[in-house]
Amino acid sequence: xxxxxxxxxxxxxxxxxxxxxxxxxxxxxxxxxxxxxxxxxxxxxxxxxxxxxxxxxxxxxxxxxxxxxxxxxxxxxxxxxxxxxxxxxxxxxxxxxxxxxxxxxxxxxxxxxxxxxxxxxxxxxxxxxxxxxxxxxxxxxxxxxxxxxxxxxxxxxxxxxxxxxxxxxxxxxxxxxxxxxxxxxxxxxxxxxxxxxxxxxxxxxxxxxxxxxxxxxxxxxxxxxxxxxxxxxxxxxxxxxxxxxxxxxxxxxxxxxxxxxxxxxxxxxxxxxxxxxxxxxxxxxxxxxxxxxxxxxxxxxxxxxxxxxxxxxxxxxxxxxxxxxxxxxxxxxxxxxxxxxxxxxxxxxxxxxxxxxxxxxxxxxxxxxxxxxxxxxxxxxxxxxxxxxxxxxxxxxxxxxxxxxxxxxxxxxxxxxxxxxxxxxxxxxxxxxxxxxxxxxxxxxxxxxxxxxxxxxxxxxxxxxxxxxxxxxxxxxxxxxxxxxxxxxxxxxxxxxxxxxxxxxxxxxxxxxxxxxxxxxxxxxxxxxxxxxxxxxxxxxxxxxxxxx
Numbered sequence: 192x193x194x195x196x197x198x199x200x201x202x203x204x205x206x207x208x209x210x211x212x213x214x215x216x217x218x219x220x221x222x223x224x225x226x227x228x229x230x231x232x233x234x235x236x237x238x239x240x241x242x243x244x245x246x247x248x249x250x251x252x253x254x255x256x257x258x259x260x261x262x263x264x265x266x267x268x269x270x271x272x273x274x275x276x277x278x279x280x281x282x283x284x285x286x287x288x289x290x291x292x293x294x295x296x297x298x299x300x301x302x303x304x305x306x307x308x309x310x311x312x313x314x315x316x317x318x319x320x321x322x323x324x325x326x327x328x329x330x331x332x333x334x335x336x337x338x339x340x341x342x343x344x345x346x347x348x349x350x351x352x353x354x355x356x357x358x359x360x361x362x363x364x365x366x367x368x369x370x371x372x373x374x375x376x377x378x379x380x381x382x383x384x385x386x387x388x389x390x391x392x393x394x395x396x397x398x399x400x401x402x403x404x405x406x407x408x409x410x411x412x413x414x415x416x417x418x419x420x421x422x423x424x425x426x427x428x429x430x431x432x433x434x435x436x437x438x439x440x441x442x443x444x445x446x447x448x449x450x451x452x453x454x455x456x457x458x459x460x461x462x463x464x465x466x467x468x469x470x471x472x473x474x475x476x477x478x479x480x481x482x483x484x485x486x487x488x489x490x491x492x493x494x495x496x497x498x499x500x501x502x503x504x505x506x507x508x509x510x511x512x513x514x515x516x517x518x519x520x521x522x523x524x525x526x527x528x529x530x531x532x533x534x535x536x537x538x539x540x541x542x543x544x545x546x547x548x549x550x551x552x553x554x555x556x557x558x559x560x561x562x563x564x565x566x567x568x569x570x571x572x573x574x575x576x577x578x579x580x581x582x583x584x585x586x587x588x589x590x591x592x593x594x595x596x597x598x599x600x601x602x603x604x605x606x607x608x609x610x611x612x613x614x615x616x617x618x619x620x621x622x623x624x625x626x627x628x629x630x631x632x633x634x635x636x637x638x639x640x641x642x643x644x645x646x647x648x649x650x651x652x653x654x655x656x657x658x659x660x661x662x663x664x665x666x667x668x669x670x671x672x673x674x675x676x677x678x679x680x681x682x683x684x685x686x687x688x689x690x691x692x693x694x695x696x697x698x699x700x701x702x703x704x705x706x707x708x709x710x711x712x713x714x715x716x717x718x719x720x721x722x723x724x725x726x727x728x729x730x731x732x733x734x735x736x737x738x739x740x
Contacts, residue, residue: 196612204393221608231435237587247493256272257493259540260505262387263467263525265628266340267586268619271391271544273345273553276352276368277318278600280304283556284553285315287350287436291403296559312404312419313350313454314428316360322369325602327380333604335384337612338619340627342381343389343467343593346374346459351402351428355463359454370552378463381450389467389507390459394487395475396516398448400443404429440516443478444518456488464499468492469509469527469544473517482518489524503720509542509593509708536631543585546595547572547611554597572597572607575614579732580656583673584624586636621706625671634688635662637672661686670738677728689720689738701739708728 226302234247235357242563245251277286289297291308298308332550334342347353352364355374364373381388404420407413420429430448435441452475460468474485489508496506498526508524510517526541533541545551550561550568561568573581582592596608619626638660656675661684664671701712702722706729713722722736 197711204440205229206309208502226267229295246497249483249490249491251486251520251523253333254486254489254493254520255525257508258504258526259525260503260507262505263507263591264339264540264630267385267591267626267629268337268339268544268582269341269343269387269389269467270334270339270596271343271345271389271593272336272596272598273348274598274600274602275345275348275354275553276313276316276320276349276372276596277348278554279316281554281556281600282559283555285349286398286553287348288403291406291420291560293408294378294739295407295562298356307403307413307416308418309407309416310419313424314419317352319370320368320374320600322364322371322600322602324477325369325371325373325376327376328383330387330602330604331377331380332596333382333609333612335386337616339386341387341389341467341595343391343465343469344374344377346390346392347391347455349397349399351394351430353455357455358458360427374459374463376565377660378465387466387468388463389464390467391469391471392456392459393471394455395452395470395472396438396440397444398433399435399437399439402430402433402436405432423735428704440472440475440477444476444480449476449480449484453484453522459490460488460492460495464495465492466496466505467507467509470517471511473510473513473519474523475517477515477517485517486523509544517713525594532584533590536588536635537590538683540589540591541594542591542594544595545581546597547578547608548597551597552595554599573610574612575618576732578611578615579618580675582626583662583675583733584636584656586629587631587664587673589631612652618730618732622673624732625664625673625705625735625737626668629666629671632663632665632670634663637685658682658684664687668740670740672736672737672738673724677731677734678724680724680726682724684720684722684724684736686721686722686736686738690715690717692717697740699738699740701737703737703739704729705735705737 247256273284277284280286280300282300289295290301292298298457301308305315317346331342346355351362355363356365357363357374364371378388396656404418407415407417419425421432430617433729435443464574470485470649474489476480476484487681492508493504493506509527510519510524512519513528528541528543530545532543548555548570551570554571556567558567569654578594585592596604596612598604658674658676658678662675670689674684678684689699691698699715699720702711704711704725707725709725711722713720722737724734728734
């Protein structure tokens with residue numbers, strides 16, 4: 192994951208395409224037009240089927256034949272988590288890098304807790320990760336109860352430690368640490384509970400990201416003493432010595448690293464058969480490679496998935512629109528926007544991955560000082576209201592939410608995470624017909640309140656929506672209007688686009704409020720559909736109005 196804010200200006204300049212082209216890519220940041228219509232391929236019957244007899248080639252032309260499978264379009268909600276050696280320190284998933292950055296909070300924590308990184312480095316945390324209370328079946332059951340339809344744990348993060356029985360990398364969770372095939376155990380529990388299984392991978396950036404381990408202190412009693420990453424004995428873990436220090440992605444990785452990355456990805460695909468594969472970047476790699484190595488892995492994922500599913504492509508490949516981290520090509524995979532959302536309905540299904548914590552993806556125990564900004568950053572989680580608000584906005588625009596939860600080193604969740612997941616599940620139990628299998632309407636919503644969304648704004652107001660904000664979906668010939676907060680007893684909600692004067696609207700025949708058994712008072716006029724709220728809300732998060740024609 193990326194820990195700094197990328198401006199839209201940087202995004203546009205690096206992508207080097209016009210605003211008109213950005214519209215087709217699905218990432219335009221402009222004023223929102225509520226009268227925009229959905230393209231044909233977002234309807235349930237409008238998806239063209241590819242020729243299943245023809246294998247994908249690792250070329251742009253071939254990969255552009257990719258079609259997102261229906262299971263992903265219908266699922267809407269996935270869960271994932273960042274869990275690994277870094278979880279031991281309880282300082283977030285960037286600990287392997289930041290413990291080697293002199294003066295950083297993580298560096299100071301490491302000195303106090305474990306010693307100087309020249310004597311006790313990241314590798315020395317591996318034996319401390321035991322995963323002693325790991326119960327994957329119990330956890331996946333909770334994720335399913337929360338409403339998730341797919342689960343995609345991190346298989347390898349930037350720290351270069353594989354969580355499966357890796358055939359091409361000795362630094363893995365079967366050989367050391369917990370000595371368990373973590374991904375294999377996750378996969379079995381996921382499939383046993385009827386969810387789709389995927390994996391996220393963050394490895395391609397490791398080559399430069401972990402280069403801080405090659406440094407030394409510039410001051411103090413250990414000035415000039417090399418950190419443990421300089422020891423040639425551990426080069427296969429910390430990488431060879433080089434000058435590429437960019438944390439976002441390596442500028443010009445050597446052939447040996449690219450080949451090692453590719454072999455490990457293919458090993459993961461072949462032996463664990465994920466339906467969803469995710470890169471925490473664009474297509475690897477930058478420079479002369481121009482994404483060729485990454486396209487070879489993507490083609491292998493698609494072709495292997497087709498064989499695993501008897502000729503049907505069920506595979507999803509998630510990549511990020513970040514050309515500074517590789518090569519971004521629209522149409523070859525599913526776009527994933529980290530912590531961001533869309534400003535409008537995007538024609539093809541897409542995904543947001545977000546974390547319940549405002550800054551971290553891996554478990555962090557306490558608030559912390561961000562040295563560069565001088566800010567004290569909180570570990571306070573989003574509540575269910577915030578998560579569902581984001582979720583409804585995403586779904587109304589043809590997207591899915593992949594929600595990251597934080598897990599402790601021993602394999603357990605804290606109480607506030609469990610409560611959050613249970614509350615999400617209660618809301619989805621009541622209102623799931625408005626979500627699962629739904630498609631966007633001709634407009635995504637009404638925005639009388641604060642609900643304007645800026646794309647790629649990773650740390651904006653986490654719940655800007657009010658009772659004056661509405662999001663729409665359609666399912667089985669019904670229209671659903673989700674009112675993002677409780678307006679109050681007997682208050683009238685105006686749905687201005689549900690009117691006979693609006694080109695696509697038929698006269699309304701019925702109105703229900705999901706979770707409410709009483710009769711609903713409503714009136715359709717030339718100014719919209721007016722729905723009177725009951726005396727008490729059916730839930731404390733968002734009100735789903737079901738409209739029949």
